[in-house]
Amino acid sequence: MQTLDVRASLENLERVEARAPTQEAVDKFARKRIELAKAALETLATLGYANTSLREIAQHSQYSHGVLHYYFSDKLDLITCCVSYYKSICVTRYDDVVVEASSADALLDAFCDRLVETLEREAPLHRLWYDLRAQSLFEDAFHEDISIIDRKLEDMVWRVCNTYCGLAGGHPTLSRASLYAVFDGLFQRALSGYIHGDTGASGQLVKEVRDLLPKLVSAA
């Protein structure tokens, strides 16, 4: 069992004299955790939290079910790791859209393109997000990680809106919370439509956003 050793070295890293090999072992262990979390995320996104068991997760990875308890102390530990990994994927989705924007219209175009792209290509992952966010209303253990991501998503929306308004020569009329709420809500509706076979869902989302965003900038 390396688990405890690695954990210990994670906490007492400074006091360990043979740094190099231990550090490497820690990294290796952490890398495997991420690899497994990645596989777990795929299964979770396919089946949903309520219908996903550890055995199912293991079956969709290249390992047996026992290995999960070698790298994770329990199911909660695994899910938490999944959420952390998810964070690293999702919160920077629109960053390049923002920095590369040269005009308000160009930003709006790029933003809509990216919205549709992530909606259609990562639909299962998005629905898992909404699933886990709902779970956090019942399981306190999820709350902290989920709410951190929620704030980061709010920041992301804020950057887009604020940059757009700046390029349009004004500033946002709505609060950060309201801006996040409205875009998240529209996206969630489009996701539901897309998942259930409404082929016009993406187009409708773009139409809504194109109609909405210009209204949210104050007169200069």
Added chain:
Amino acid sequence: MQTLDVRASLENLERVEARAPTQEAVDKFARKRIELAKAALETLATLGYANTSLREIAQHSQYSHGVLHYYFSDKLDLITCCVSYYKSICVTRYDDVVVEASSADALLDAFCDRLVETLEREAPLHRLWYDLRAQSLFEDAFHEDISIIDRKLEDMVWRVCNTYCGLAGGHPTLSRASLYAVFDGLFQRALSGYIHGDTGASGQLVKEVRDLLPKLVSAA
């Protein structure tokens, strides 16, 4: 087993000659279904969809677990019945607020009061709604019922906003979908805060709504 008989009479109601007693039996059967769905809703709201079993539901009712399969064909049938019952509770929450409003300010006051009241008094029920809406992204069987409620909630928000704007001498600047999205999103955030012990969640929600709604009415 009355189940099949009642089902049949539900479908072939017109062709049954002895109307009175059969109809009564049907009603009785339906009433018991609702009674059980009510109890189930409470358990679901407490534990969440993922953590609620039929035995748990039965334990919090006054019946044994076998009775659930007498009144419901399977778990899905029960949940669906719960969702239908939930609909009858939720979609008229703000109706009297709308019809009794005499001025825009009065409507805004009453709306905020009602928001806080339902947030704090029915928090578990609200989190169940978000939970089940997320489930509908994985289980096709849920989708239809959930999306019907979603539309009714959108209508509800629209009535409030439209009435407010009318009293203020204008009309809403945002689409129905955007209006629902933003209020639902703000409410969801407040719900999360309230559930996790943030005592300022209600106040923050009211502050957001009071700031938001006036901005959503066009110049006459």
Added chain:
DNA sequence: GAAAAATTTGGACAGTTGTCAAGAATTTGC
């Protein structure tokens, strides 16, 4: 290349799940 450590496997466990059925208890119809 042998000893030691790390990693993986597969089975076992106790508990839970949805579902079903036989019989007891209750209500209904006459």
Added chain:
DNA sequence: GCAAATTCTTGACAACTGTCCAAATTTTTC
């Protein structure tokens, strides 16, 4: 008040759950 239909209880079932562990396998270390 009795027979029939109903409602309800109880126990059983097979499958599945998270967790743990001993042994097999692989990798690392010297």
